[in-house]
Amino acid sequence: MADQYTPIVCQLEQDANAVRIKKLILYACKNWWENDLNRLSVISLQSLVQELRYLNPTLERLQYKLKLLVGTLSKQEEYLQVANTIIENLAALYRTAPAIEKTPISTNPLDGIGGELQTQITQALEQAANSSSRIKKLMICAALKYWETDPIKVEQAEIKKLISELAHQYPTIESLQIGLAAIVKSLNKPIEYAAIANMILREMGKLYVQEDGVPLQEAAGVLTSQALNQPICQTADPALSLFDIRLEIIKFANPLRAKILLFSLVYYPFTGKEQDWSNLKLYSLEGLLRSVTTVCSSLEALQLKLEEMAHQLNQPEEYLAVASVILKSVKPGYAELQQQQQDLEISAADVTRADSTQVLIAPVAKLISGIENRKL
Amino acid sequence: MNGQDVLERYESGEMNFTRANLSGINLMGADLIGANLAHADLHHSILILAYLNRSNLTHANLKGTKLCGANLSQADLLNANLCDADLHGAILYGADLRGADLSLATLVDANFRDADLRNVNFSGADLRGACLRGANLREEKRAYKGANLRGADLRGADLRGANLSGADLSRSNLIGANLSEATLRNADLTEANLTDAILNGTFLTDANLTEANLSRAILRNCKLNRAQLNEANLADADLRDATLSDAKLHKTNFQRANLTRSRLNRAEFNHANLRHATLVDALLIKAYLGRADLREANLAGANLAGAELSSALLNGAILQGATLPDGSVQT
Numbered sequence: 001m002a003d004q005y006t007p008i009v010c011q012l013e014q015d016a017n018a019v020r021i022k023k024l025i026l027y028a029c030k031n032w033w034e035n036d037l038n039r040l041s042v043i044s045l046q047s048l049v050q051e052l053r054y055l056n057p058t059l060e061r062l063q064y065k066l067k068l069l070v071g072t073l074s075k076q077e078e079y080l081q082v083a084n085t086i087i088e089n090l091a092a093l094y095r096t097a098p099a100i101e102k103t104p105i106s107t108n109p110l111d112g113i114g115g116e117l118q119t120q121i122t123q124a125l126e127q128a129a130n131s132s133s134r135i136k137k138l139m140i141c142a143a144l145k146y147w148e149t150d151p152i153k154v155e156q157a158e159i160k161k162l163i164s165e166l167a168h169q170y171p172t173i174e175s176l177q178i179g180l181a182a183i184v185k186s187l188n189k190p191i192e193y194a195a196i197a198n199m200i201l202r203e204m205g206k207l208y209v210q211e212d213g214v215p216l217q218e219a220a221g222v223l224t225s226q227a228l229n230q231p232i233c234q235t236a237d238p239a240l241s242l243f244d245i246r247l248e249i250i251k252f253a254n255p256l257r258a259k260i261l262l263f264s265l266v267y268y269p270f271t272g273k274e275q276d277w278s279n280l281k282l283y284s285l286e287g288l289l290r291s292v293t294t295v296c297s298s299l300e301a302l303q304l305k306l307e308e309m310a311h312q313l314n315q316p317e318e319y320l321a322v323a324s325v326i327l328k329s330v331k332p333g334y335a336e337l338q339q340q341q342q343d344l345e346i347s348a349a350d351v352t353r354a355d356s357t358q359v360l361i362a363p364v365a366k367l368i369s370g371i372e373n374r375k376l
Numbered sequence: 377m378n379g380q381d382v383l384e385r386y387e388s389g390e391m392n393f394t395r396a397n398l399s400g401i402n403l404m405g406a407d408l409i410g411a412n413l414a415h416a417d418l419h420h421s422i423l424i425l426a427y428l429n430r431s432n433l434t435h436a437n438l439k440g441t442k443l444c445g446a447n448l449s450q451a452d453l454l455n456a457n458l459c460d461a462d463l464h465g466a467i468l469y470g471a472d473l474r475g476a477d478l479s480l481a482t483l484v485d486a487n488f489r490d491a492d493l494r495n496v497n498f499s500g501a502d503l504r505g506a507c508l509r510g511a512n513l514r515e516e517k518r519a520y521k522g523a524n525l526r527g528a529d530l531r532g533a534d535l536r537g538a539n540l541s542g543a544d545l546s547r548s549n550l551i552g553a554n555l556s557e558a559t560l561r562n563a564d565l566t567e568a569n570l571t572d573a574i575l576n577g578t579f580l581t582d583a584n585l586t587e588a589n590l591s592r593a594i595l596r597n598c599k600l601n602r603a604q605l606n607e608a609n610l611a612d613a614d615l616r617d618a619t620l621s622d623a624k625l626h627k628t629n630f631q632r633a634n635l636t637r638s639r640l641n642r643a644e645f646n647h648a649n650l651r652h653a654t655l656v657d658a659l660l661i662k663a664y665l666g667r668a669d670l671r672e673a674n675l676a677g678a679n680l681a682g683a684e685l686s687s688a689l690l691n692g693a694i695l696q697g698a699t700l701p702d703g704s705v706q707t
Contacts, residue, residue: 150632150634152632152652152654152674153632156652243534243536243554246505246507246534247507247509247534250467250485250487250489250507251489254425254445254447254465254467255445255465255466255467255485255486255487256425256444256445256464256465256466256485257425257445257465258465259465259485277444280464281464281482281484284484284485284504284505284532285465285485285505286505286532
């Protein structure tokens with residue numbers, strides 16, 4: 001099956017836009033924009049293409065994801081063409097290998113799916129799930145990217161299906177480990193769930209076979225309390241408070257100026273160019289508010305950055321006033337907003353809300369340089 | 377007249393620009409508070425971040441005009457032509473827009489709080505994240521037709537407390553919008569997409585929601601009496617304490633929906649899908665459940681007195697403590 005990738009990768013490498021193709025695929029796989037050609041050249045396009053295929057089980061999903069990412073770039077027209085080239089070339093992978101089981105990954109856990117091994121794991125996890133619904137909750141979250149609170153639905157979820165789904169989504173035990181750790185950290189009972197995650201990892205580890213054929217049973221034990229020592233509270237309805245925060249802002253500030261300031265902080269300083277206006281329109285005020293929480297770890301940091309940015313924009317005094325309104329509005333629930341954003345990031349891939357355009361893009365400071373106009 | 381002339385005249389005290397031809401003019405950031413621009417031709421002009429508070433723009437031609445971030449609070453925009461105008465992040469707080477044409481306009485994150493929007497044409501407008509809290513869009517017999525929001529994009533919009541009685545919201549996109557406490561009596565929401573929308577305490581009495589998508593929507597304490605929900609999708613919706621008396625629910629999908637304590641008296645559930653739905657303590661007096669699918673549904677404590685249940689599918693349904701059609705209580 002490896003041959004299936006070779007002609008596609010060759011085709012992509014020979015394309016006139018080969019560098020941009022690699023940049024976009026890298027961005028789609030690792031959520032990271034690389035401008036350095038030397039660093040780009042050492043990354044294997046073949047493994048990136050394989051990962052891209054894994055991360056996007058359907059062609060529609062791939063199209064959606066690429067389109068979403070292109071929307072965040074400054075050279076949208078050029079990258080739309082690049083995205084189309086990728087889609088055209090990768091379409092063959094979806095036609096000839098509809099079953100993801102066929103994808104060649106050396107430690108493919110799917111080899112164990114359906115066999116006796118899976119039955120064993122299912123039984124072990126089911127037994128444990130009888131005494132605690134948390135196992136299923138965590139598996140649902142990792143597999144289906146949402147947190148299920150309805151006990152009936154948790155009860156109805158089938159362990160066997162969840163195992164298959166996890167194996168599909170996490171090609172390696174390391175990726176499963178990372179995925180579970182990210183979820184556990186975002187929960188309000190991280191210590192309790194770390195133990196659950198370890199149990200899942202221990203059982204699932206049996207599916208992930210090393211190249212020498214030895215099962216990776218001892219993969220667990222990585223989710224230590226030190227990584228998870230942030231007690232976080234969860235709210236019943238995250239969407240509600242965001243509506244209130246937004247309302248508070250627009251009551252006392254110009255919504256457009258609020259957006260310009262937040263956009264400049266999260267992405268790049270707004271200069272009023274045609275492209276900036278189009279980019280700004282892609283983001284909703286609500287989405288920008290959510291994104292800003294990932295850039296500024298505390299209210300103090302937010303204040304500092306808002307004021308700093310206000311000084312850089314045209315008519316700073318106007319933006320300073322807007323900054324103070326934003327601060328006042330988010331102040332009562334900033335920690336909560338941060339927590340909600342973390343929860344959302346878990347389910348980002350499946351979010352179809354109005355502001356979903358930016359949820360998938362890590363709007364963190366380290367990315368800013370990557371999205372800078374002229375470097376693209 | 378160019379932008380400079382307008383500003384000089386305004387600064388010298390002249391407020392009257394009635395019927396002036398100002399098409400294509402650049403007045404970015406201009407201060408024209410209270411100016412009289414009634415019947416003025418401002419099409420394709422640039423009024424980005426302009427101050428037009430309390431200005432009179434009655435019957436003004438603002439077709440394709442750039443009004444991003446403009447302040448139009450309490451402005452008079454009666455019958456104004458704002459077709460295809462760009463009002464991204466504009467302030468229209470308390471503005472009077474009765475009869476205005478906002479079709480295909482860009483209204484992303486615009487603030488329409490407490491605006492008078494009766495008889496406004498919003499068809500195909502982009503209202504993502506817009507705030508219409510407390511806005512008046514209601515239909516009034518012989519005076520105002522309901523607002524036209526046909527096919528409008530209202531994703532994530534804040535419509536709390538807005539009056540949308542008789543409004544046409546057919547095929548509109550309301551994904552993730554907040555319509556709590558809004559009034560949508562008699563509104564047309566045919567084929568509207570309300571996935572993940574919040575409709576707590578919303579009045580949807582007599583509304584037409586045929587084929588609407590309300591999956592995962594939150595409809596707690598929502599009033600849906602006599603509403604038409606035929607073939608609508610309410611899978612995984614939260615309808616706790618909602619009222620759906622006399623509602624038309626032909627082929628409606630309520631899979632896994634939570635209808636705890638809801639009032640469903642005389643509702644017509646023929647061929648409705650209620651698999652895995654929770655109907656604990658629900659009132660289903662004289663409800664018609666002909667060929668409804670209630671498999672694995674939880675009807676504990678529900679009142680089904682006089683209901684038509686004979687042809688419903690009840691395999692695996694929980695009926696403990698429920699009052700059955702003949703008045704007996706299931707033990």
